[in-house]
Amino acid sequence: MSQKPFRLYDSLSRQVKVLETQEPNHLRFYSCGPTVYSYAHIGNFRSFVTSDLIVRTARAIGMKVTWVTNITDVGHLTEDDVADAQGEDKMERALRSKEGEQFNNVWELAEYYEDAYKEDWKHLNLVEPNVRPKATQHVREQILAAEELIDKGFAYETPTGVYFSVEKFPEYGKLSGNTQESLRKGVRDVVMDENKHDQSDFAVWKKDDKHLMQWFSPYGWGFPGWHIECSVMARAYLGDTIDLHSGGEDNKFPHHECEIAQSEALTGKPFCGHWVHTSHLQVNGQKMSKSLGNFYYVRGLMKDGVDPLAIRFALISGVYRKNLNFTDQGLVDAATNIDRFKRADETMKAGLEAKRAGENTLGTELEKLYDEALEAMCSDLNTPVAIAKSLEGAKLISKEGDSITLSSAQSAEKFLNLVNDLLGIVRGSFHLQAIQENTSNVDSSRIEALIQERKEAKASKNWARADEIRKALTEEGITLTDNPDGTTSWAQA
């Protein structure tokens, strides 16, 4: 098939370029997953959604995609964003925190947050990766990689661990622009380690027989360095050279820079042809940070009655390379839009059942709109335009209402399926009402009785009494809606 070019910004060459694959029509894609020491927040999910959209778009233009996204279940040093750091371990710290009290050990803690992450993943309607490896399943390969790096002269052993020698890899800095020169100047006091040949050298293996998660290696007890896990897992599942690698913008340095150095040192081949980095999400105009404590979680928002599809919509309502401000108003706007899709979906389904004869008034226009949406996605994931086109189609479908013909409904079904496959915002696998009904403490029989009374009042044209009942319930936070078929439904605010 003639394949549409998929244009994406590449952080390495710093330009938008067509995504190329080594094997024709088969994308090998690796994206960095979370460290499971806490719930993943919506900022984490913004970058996961970017990866999800890449996979969806690639498949929509007929590519085969092998997608690997890891789970980091080994604790890392909390200051691991310095290429090499000494610091407190994230997992260990989480275990000692208040939330950590419920776990017997770090392994349980990691497992708990891993499950939570997968649950949130489903709620946000992310497509399942082909492989979701865990760092702890690949420690053996990480040790082998450390040995090989030493053998090849790229790494050396010290009393504290095995370190990658940055000066042996002259291209270090090509991704982040952090030259070895500028790094030397930028090194903080905390990471001074006189055993290292150069302060910008980073750990491949840390020696530590006190660590809560430790493995035995030729260097004694210890645990792997953070960056080596992704190098090893990407290679294990996707080969020496992968087509695409993604992550949050903060991963660019040091994580991805170090991955490139290690992988290319090991294989002697280019590690990855295309790099994608998602900008950080801001919340109500502020950056999300631990110190500000302004994290939003998928489960927390859902508990407040937010449809997870609306969260997803809000996350993709701006292009991934620009900072996006996540606000309460934005969520409300998103929910309204999700409803538009759901309504179109209902109109379509009703039309399929009614089997009304007549012409197909939608087909041509919907096909054009979908093509435009797909084209937008192929232009560096322009989600706002893709959404605009999809919404236009949804409006056309809804407009048909009860008079939609069978052939129009069939075109609508095709369109909505395609849009849902591309953007994942038409149908969720999760039904919000289910949890809301469980958590509701409202006396529904009393409300039903009042609705019945109001219905009788309406029948006898006693509008005053009918409005009085509705007003009283509104004050309790219950909204009544009179449906066209004469029934009245209610919802809790």
Next chain:
RNA sequence: GGUGCCGUGCCCAAGUGGCCUAAGGGGUCGGUCUGCAAAACCGUUAUUCGGCGGUUCGAAUCCGCCCGGCACCUCCA
């Protein structure tokens, strides 16, 4: 200090040299429907793109300066 990004209507947000008298959404206002509402549907809402100057036949889009915001280098995707 180094590096990079951004400033578009009341709000969110595309567009990065002519198809822009600037997409789409939210909100507003008006209408259809409804006993009245709500919802839905239809229509309305920027001669203008932070400011000033320049390049060009032509700029929101390129260049310069200024003002404002943000990100990474340091927790965090």
